[in-house]
Structures are given as structure tokens and as C-alpha cells.
Amino acid sequence: MRAESMLTEVASRCDLDLVMGQYHEHGFARLGKACASDSLAAMRDRTVDLMLGRVTYDGMFFQKDSPNQRYEDLVFGRGYEGPSLHYRKIEKLERDPLFAEWLRNELFERVCRRVYSTEAIHLxxxxxxxxxxxxxxxxxxxxDAGNFWGLSEDPQLQIWTALDDAGEEAGCLEVIPGTHKAGLVSPLGGVVPRHKATEFDAESKVVKLPADAGESILxxxxxxxxxxPNATPxxxxxxxxxxxxxxxxxLRTKKTPREFERVFPLDGL
Ligand SMILES: O=C(O)CCC(=O)C(=O)O
Known part of the structure; x- marks a missing residue:
């Protein structure tokens, strides 16, 4: 599947000036329904194939969800634990040709080029x-940055795509607009300490971002x-x-430093 054919018509008409203005102002922006329905279905099926072990790649990272919906009770370091639909996180999807193709689509490249000025964009x-x-x-x-990530520069861009409808009941993304402007809460990054969230009165500032399948959000x-959690069936x-x-x-020193894969420009593949 070519990356361009994975995009919808809407994606080709996307007004990036507007989108990027919102991203800079609020720290997030909706790109609209970017992913075509057949590609979405293929990525959903592939996700299940990976979870059930029907498709495998070396070096993938898996983490199961906690049985009681408490993030604090997650178990780390077990990797793939056998066929189950209860994995919360799978990493290294760039090893799968379908996801590798999607993340190189031309709309995402145009967004990357508005955020980063370097010719090469890495993953x-x-x-x-x-x-x-x-x-x-x-x-x-x-x-999603800080010393924990071990990088010489903090990254500024993630593009999230709903593969299923992700309404409020299903555990949609929730954000606090504008928080990107204040930088990191702690140099380490990652989870915001609970007392910081309380001090900031985070609960009164939450914006929920329900998304339909195929929508992408910067x-x-x-x-x-x-x-x-997901309260839907x-x-x-x-x-x-x-x-x-x-x-x-x-910047990591305990293991050999990672070399990041170039994803744009495409002709470097
Ligand atoms: O999809 C989610 O529930 C979380 C996404 C997230 O935290 C991220 O993309 O960094």
C-alpha cells in the first residue's frame, strides 16, 4: 500500500496554516479524517494480528494493561506474554510495512516540515x-520529553491517529491546552506529579478530544x-x-546510543 493512497481526500485539502496556528497556540490541533477507511481496517486487523502473535517481528515492545485499570499497577519488562487483546502498548511499529508506510505519508511530512527546519526528519x-x-x-x-527520553533536543511533534472511534466513553485523549508553553514540569519529564496537577487545578482545565476512526491529532x-479507561464493548x-x-x-550511555531512522525525505529509503 503506498502512503499517499492511505490518505483521504480531506487530507489533501487540509489547511495547514490554520492547523499549525492551533498547534502553536494550544499545543494540539486536529488534522481531520486523514486515514482512508480500508487502510484503517488494515491497521486495526494488523494490531490484532500482532497481539495474537499471528504476525511477529524481532525486537517489538509489548506491555499488557493492568487488570484493575490502575496505571500504578502496570507491570514493566515482561514483553510479549502470549495471545491477548489486553496489551496497552506496542512499540517499534516501524518494523511493520503497513504502519511504516502510514507514518511516511505526505501530509505528515508537510506537518513535520512546518515544525522542524532540518532537511532530514527522523523517527x-x-x-x-x-x-x-x-x-x-x-x-x-x-x-513526552525530558531526560528520561535521553535526547539532545526535546521532540516537539507527535501525530496520533484514531484507528477506532475514540469517544469520551472509550477513553479519548484529554489535554490541557497551552501547557506546552510552560515547558517540562520536571527535567525528567514523563508523568506529571500528582501535587503539581493539583496545584495547577488541572481538573478544571481539561479538554476532551473525542475522535472518529481515521482522525489524526497533532x-x-x-x-x-x-x-x-474504555467503558465501551x-x-x-x-x-x-x-x-x-x-x-x-x-544521549544514552549505558547501551549503544540509538541511531534514529530517517523517515523524510522519502527518497532516502
Ligand atoms: O492514546 C492514548 O491513550 C495515549 C496517547 C499518548 O499518551 C501519546 O500519544 O503520547
Whole structure:
């Protein structure tokens, strides 16, 4: 499947001036229904194939959800635990040709070029966040950057795509507009400490972002975002990609530093 054929007509008419204005102002912006229905169906099916072990790739990262919907009770480091629809996170989707193609579509490239000035755009991560039917967990407020990510420059762009309808009941994305402007709450990044969220009166500022299947949303890495459990009888799958400027380096020292894969320009493949 070619990346361009995975896009909808709406995507080709997208007014990026408007979208990017919103992204800079609020830290998030809706791109509209970018992904065509047949591609969406293919990515949903592939997600299930991966969870059930019908399709496998070396080096993929899997994490199951906690059985009690508490993020605090997640277990780390177990990886693939056998066929189940209760995985909350799968990483390294760039190894799957379908997702690899989608994350290289020309609309996403145009967005990347509005955010980063480097010629090369690299990939930090390509991830499925899934919430099982009547399951999923309470993902707390967090920011996707900081020392924990071990990068020479904090990334600024993630593009999240709903593979299923993700309404409020299904555990849609929730954000606090404008929080990206204040930078990181702690140098480490990641989960926003509860007392900080209370001090900031986060609950009074929440904006929920219900999305239809196929909709893509830009998220600044500093934006406070979270999602709740899924109270519907359907799976809620989403695919998110974090892009990096071509100059960003991996600073980790315990293991060999990562070399980030170039995703744009496409002719470098
Ligand atoms: O889809 C979700 O529930 C969470 C997404 C998220 O946290 C992210 O894309 O960084």
C-alpha cells in the first residue's frame, strides 16, 4: 500500500496554516479524517494480528494493561506474554510495512516540515496505544520529553491517529491546552506529579478530544495529556508517531546510543 493512497481526500485539502496556528497556540490541533477507511481496517486487523502473535517481528515492545485499570499497577519488562487483546502498548511499529508506510505519508511530512527546519526528519517512536473492550487503564497526565527520553533536543511533534472511534466513553485523549508553553514540569519529564496537577487545578482545565476512526491529532510533546479507561464493548486502538529533527542525537550511555531512522525525505529509503 503506498502512503499517499492511505490518505483521504480531506487530507489533501487540509489547511495547514490554520492547523499549525492551533498547534502553536494550544499545543494540539486536529488534522481531520486523514486515514482512508480500508487502510484503517488494515491497521486495526494488523494490531490484532500482532497481539495474537499471528504476525511477529524481532525486537517489538509489548506491555499488557493492568487488570484493575490502575496505571500504578502496570507491570514493566515482561514483553510479549502470549495471545491477548489486553496489551496497552506496542512499540517499534516501524518494523511493520503497513504502519511504516502510514507514518511516511505526505501530509505528515508537510506537518513535520512546518515544525522542524532540518532537511532530514527522523523517527523516535511508532506506538499503538490500545484499550481493550471494557478495559484499558487510566493513563495519567504526562509529557513526552525530558531526560528520561535521553535526547539532545526535546521532540516537539507527535501525530496520533484514531484507528477506532475514540469517544469520551472509550477513553479519548484529554489535554490541557497551552501547557506546552510552560515547558517540562520536571527535567525528567514523563508523568506529571500528582501535587503539581493539583496545584495547577488541572481538573478544571481539561479538554476532551473525542475522535472518529481515521482522525489524526497533532500533539506537542510538552502538552499535558492523558486518557481514561474504555467503558465501551469495543476496542479503542490508536497509533501515534513521534518525529524528531534530523539533528537530534541519542544521549544514552549505558547501551549503544540509538541511531534514529530517517523517515523524510522519502527518497532516502
Ligand atoms: O492514546 C492514548 O491513550 C495515549 C496517547 C499518548 O499518551 C501519546 O500519544 O503520547
Amino acid at each position: 523516535y517512536r511508532a506506538v499503538i496505544f490500545s484499550k481493550a473492550a471494557n478495559g484499558g487503564s487510566n493513563l495519567p497526565w504526562h509529557q 500533539i506537542h510533546n510538552y502538552l499535558w495529556h492523558r486518557s481514561g 469495543y476496542m479503542r486502538r490508536a497509533f501515534t508517531v513521534c518525529y524528531l529533527s534530523g539533528t537530534t542525537r541519542c
